Amino acid sequence: MTASSAELPPESQSVLGPLTRAAVFLVVRVDEGAEQIAKDLLADLPGLQRTVGFRALAGGLTCVAGVGAAAWDRIYGAPRPAELHELPVFSGDRHTSVTTGADLLFHLRADRTDLCFELETLIMDRLRGSVTVVDEVSGFRYFDARDVLGFVDGTENPTGGGAARAVLVDDDGPFDGGSYVVVQKYLHDMAAWNALGTEAQELVIGRRKLSDVELSDEEKPPDSHLALNVITDEDGNELDILRDNMPFGRPAYDEFGTYFIGYAKTPSVIERMLENMFVGAPPGNHDRILDFSTPLTGALFYVPTVDFLEDPPEIPASPPAEPEPPAPDGSSLGIGSLRRSSRP
Template sequence: MSGKNWDRVPIDAQSVDAPLSSSAVFLVVTVGGDQAALSKAASVLGELDDLVKNVGFRDLSGRLSCIAGIGRDLWDRLGLDRRPQELKPFAPIKGSVHTAPSTAGDLLFHIRAERADMCFEFERMLLDNLGASVTVVDEVEGFRYFDARDLLGFVDGTANPTGLDLPAAALVGDEDGDFAGGSYVVVQKYLHDMNAWKETPTHLQEEIIGRTKIDNIEIDDDDAPRKSHKSLATITDADGNEFDILRDNMPFGRPGKQEFGTYFIGYSRYLWVIEKMLQRMYIGDPPGAYDRLLDFSTPHTGTTFFAPARPTLQKLVEAAQEKLAVDR
């Protein structure tokens, strides 16, 4: 959905609008509670662009990028006076059958490139720079699977906004001017029961997803007794206006460990849009008619962040460093 006056938002966002990549690393860390750890984390955040350049220059066609998101708790611990209007910790959702857990995370680093070695090298250098100031709580290496399919065999991200619709859906506008150009980010790591999914007939899989499996055609299920994943994840307001989010989900897995999953990452102009989407999935619409995909895919993490625009991030880093220096 296009928001009014979005054209006044600075375009110098972090690389939220970067093309979908063939490789990615999703890194979530917590930051130590002492002043030294907080200062170190703030310093590294301020140097991210330089690190991207240093690694990315080795192969410009690799299109290396990194988006940094800050969690609510760390935001407050850095002593920042203002925060994005909707930023808050991920709230667990308990449905009648399935639960979306809330897990720890102060910083998210969404690292993307066309080469897995560039993601690896950037992450290695990033963690070297952060040192003992952080603890890694989740690290997932994602890959693009054939024609942008998930490991369940369906094309993922078809409904992503494009062109001018992308920033209007994913970046904060003048409704929160201090943080215009930033984005709310929600991440969840899902593990799939592939054996149970394989035993499910294709036509039932398509009813659950809301699209055909081979040619990715949307299925009209308005009159169906149970809404599909596609329909439950479609958010509209009281006037019928549809609100999109930007998904950069990626498959991951270790066949030797029988681990197969999808890393969900959603960027949104409004946090409430993703919250409502998840409520519809876990609680159901009507209540009890939850997303049947959850019978096969189980979330193991759930964390919310805010990824400020580049100029805003630099100002936040400077303010945090000044605050921490005074408090020493």
């Protein structure tokens, strides 16, 4: 017997897709009045991905779309995903994070740059004149999954069922099967970083540079990147996120960076990591990597399911406004008749 569509679980976007050789991170703001254009593009996005990907089936093309809090209210209305909000700013004694006003994220991945390029072109053909581009970064896989600092990135990513449990919302609510994603663009001071010896760099990161082996608890400084990014619950269980960070850069312009992207079933895990990094745990014990890495952007998005994108629920019409009572002198001011719903 074939299950009806109502009995099937919602289809998640390709959040759990494998690491690829190339990626594009496109972040935009939706211009006032262009909400329906953005909504229509999001509904057609799975089809556009299939259109490009079918031309090179071995290329592994995927595209994950995320929607920011303000854009969600304008495009989809209520209810909003429970934990969708603007990314807080984390400010410590020496370093402060950045929050960028952003509405939509498109995370394109493939083993070929041309596939990302083609799909991004189709997306922008639909959105051009209706959005303002906040940031566009083309990332690449660097040797054996290393960042430009020379260390392997993403070693502790969960796999299999553990990845799904860490990343996909499973509260049996209307947003089941979705995910939250945080992005940040960092530039590195490579001159200062390379002035450190290898052992000093390993103390900043918390791992051996060549072998990728984690330092022992005795060797690992409390302000190392690894020490401050391990988050546990009240029972001491480690809480995972899924990273798909990519290096980027333009050596001719002395630009060397890492684009951080982290998926999680709750953004609170990533926010605790950022608080530890910038404020410190305890406060003042900031992440040493920030002495060499400067954040330029930061935003939080919710990643709806494919089902939601292709067939979003209709926003219920606002009830008619109650008429204003007559003025004390018996005349009507007519204010009630001038009220309009704030929704598009």
